[in-house]
Amino acid sequence: MANNKRGSQALIQSMINQHIQYVFGIPGAKVDQLFEDLQYSDQPNAPKLIVTRHEQNAAFIAAGIGRLTGKPGVVATTSGPGVSNLVTALMTATAEGDPVIGLGGQVPRDDLARLTHQSIPSKELMNFAAKSSVEVQDPNNISEVFTNAYNTSVSGKPGAAFISLPADVLSETVDRPEMAQLQEAEQTQTSSKTLNKIVDMLTHAKLPVILAGMRASSQPVTDALHQLLAKVSLPVVETYQGAGVISHEFEANYFGRVGLFRNQIGDTLLKKSDLIIALGYDPVEYEARNWNIEHNDQIIHIDTIAPELTVDYQPDVVIESDIAGTVTALTNTLPTDYKLSESAHQNLAKLREEFDGQSDVKTNPKPGTLHPLEIVNTLQKAVDDDTTVTVDIGSHYIWMARHFRTYQPRHLLFSNGMQTLGVSLPWAIAAKLTRPNEKVISVSGDGGFLFSGQELETAVRLKLNIIQLIWNDGYYDMVKFQEEAKYGKNAGVKLGPVDFVKYAESFGAKGLRATTTDELKNALKKAEKADGPVIIDIPVDYRDNVELKSALLKDILN
Known part of the structure; x- marks a missing residue:
């Protein structure tokens, strides 16, 4: 049975199906059909349209939604400069792991090859700023493209996904049903062999340290980390985007944040450590050449994505799986009598004296x-x-x-x-x-x-x-x-x-x-x-x- 919807209405229904709550942006002739249908939608769960004063800021707000919720925010702009004003914000979101979907109006399809008003190669431009960039050529594809953009924005290292929408695609009729709500992919689990190897490395380490990065800051990972610290008291250093992973209960485990200049308590601890557990760490936060100058004895990398390898970052163990699940499994595998040595506690106490009073x-x-x-x-x-x-x-x-x-x-x-x-x-x-x-x-x-x-x-x-x-x-x-x-x-x-x-x-x-x-x-x-x-x-x-x-x-x- 035919949908009898415009492309813009199919797009709105696709957003409803993925529980998008807001669309931020600025209107224009090439995207006004979407704004009209958002403003006057009779769907009770339609996203709320919020007009901003600049396209870049609209994308910052949408990316902020992504960082706070883990689900992509949506920004919509018109063609030409409306799209180009998104570049900085989408590039920032992609670098910093914030899921966001950019919707850019475009000239009608038969104008794409002409030097016409506000015609720019939007899809090609966004290839450098976003994880994916797609231009819709048939209104029947619009729901599939949006759903795949959503999936791309949240998968692996989250970031921006961009969709170029020619004006006639938004206004033409769709006769294909919309995509249903996405189902979360099942996360892989770490093998017992690898977990036993980590336990062995921890047991023989003199001063193990957890470096908590951007992907350690989700609530499930933070909860799993707290369970680990409740069993064994390990020092933790936060990156700037890892801020807040240490709660009041584990204040004694907090040894500051690292970033920008290499002169913090956390830098000193990372330098002294002979085993670093990098938890959801991303090099864009603070490159290993800054904190691993002396090349630490051993590094364990636990993340949802493969690490970027450099001369300064060559982990001895790489675990590419669900971070929270891996940390929970490690907690369950650690022997109940494991604890840091007295010399490790003495080293940490000295650093604590320097840290307290800053x-x-x-x-x-x-x-x-x-x-x-x-x-x-x-x-x-x-x-x-x-x-x-x-x-x-x-x-x-x-x-x-x-x-x-x-x-x-x-x-x-x-x-x-x-x-x-x-x-x-x-x-x-x-x-x-x-x-x-x-x-x-x-x-x-x-x-x-x-x-x-x-x-x-x-x-x-x-x-x-x-x-x-x-x-x-x-x-x-x-x-x-x-x-x-x-x-x-x-x-x-x-x-x-x-x-x-x-x-x-x-x-x-x-x-x-x-x-x-x-x-x-x-x-x-x-x-x-x-x-x-x-x-x-x-x-x-x-x-x-x-x-x-x-x-x-x-x-x-x-």
Whole structure:
């Protein structure tokens, strides 16, 4: 029996079948049929259409949905520049393992070979930014293409999948039924022989360490890791995207995060270790050439995908299977009397002494400004374990990554693979839509904020109570302090002033300014009670940034 649906309606039904809740984007002539059918759909479960102020930000929001839920978000744009504006966001999602589906309008099929209005080779362009890129040539294929894009975006290392949709494909009639809901693939299990080998390696290791990466941050893997730590107390180092895998219960197992500069407690521990269990680790987070310079004695790689092999990363054991299942099986295989040696505990205790007090450094900011640690410590006291904190790129990102603690996975979000400016506010919008009853705080610098600050209007329109902190110093400071460390001077980093309180008010949001810790405490309390988004402008003194590149311990050279 014929469907008698347009291609756009078949696409919407396919999204319903895969439980897509939102479509973010900006309309245009080549994709307006989809927007019309979304806006006026009589299907009760049709995705909600949310119009944004820039295509890149729409894709950031969709990718944020993907990171938070493990299920792809969807972004839809028109042809030409509408599609090309997706490139950075889809590239970021693919690098950082965030499932997202990009829908790009395209000129009608008979115009594809012509130099006509907004005609670009969209499919070919996205071959470099996405895991897959397909152009639909027949409306009857539209449901199959979308379902395969969904599957591609979540399989292996998650990432972006792109679909180019000629305008006439969306408007023509479909007579083929839509694809049903995808069934999750059964994960393979690790053999008992391999598990016994790992147990033997652990038993003979003097100082084993777990390096928890991006794919260790799913809830099932985190739960399995906690079960392992409850049985045997192993030290854990987080990557930035692995933030939050250590809960309060296992605080004693936490030895910091590694990323960017090789001068952290975690770097020291990885250097000292003779056995590293890399759990869901991806090299884009922090290349092995940074943390494995001395080439550790042994490495066990446990992940859903095959590792990228380099001179600096040649694991002795590679397990390519379900991470949570493997960790659970390892926990069950370990003998009940296994524990770390006394010398290992002594080594860890020494490192703990160095680690504890990192955030208690005396500060002396210029009057009218706050030291980065004052901001981090004040924010730490204002959040609970359910708070989601999204962090943009800039000097603040390094201070937050090193000093801000979080105790649930995927509640502290960083762009650490591409280090893409502008992600924080769009990710915060995604977080508030996904976790409407939890507190959401976005942290940006004054430079990065204006990459996506126009989405403040989107947050106001959706009445989302997002607290946006802006660390304001008038520079692209992450570049500035590194230039000064390298060359003794800076170039091309000075910005003009912006009154962010007035900026907030012009969008219908609330604007506050905090120049002392007390003012910041009060501003955070006011912001939490506000109806809608709030910007807090915080003048920051970055004079101590040089310490971020300095050697933390004597045996670490940067």
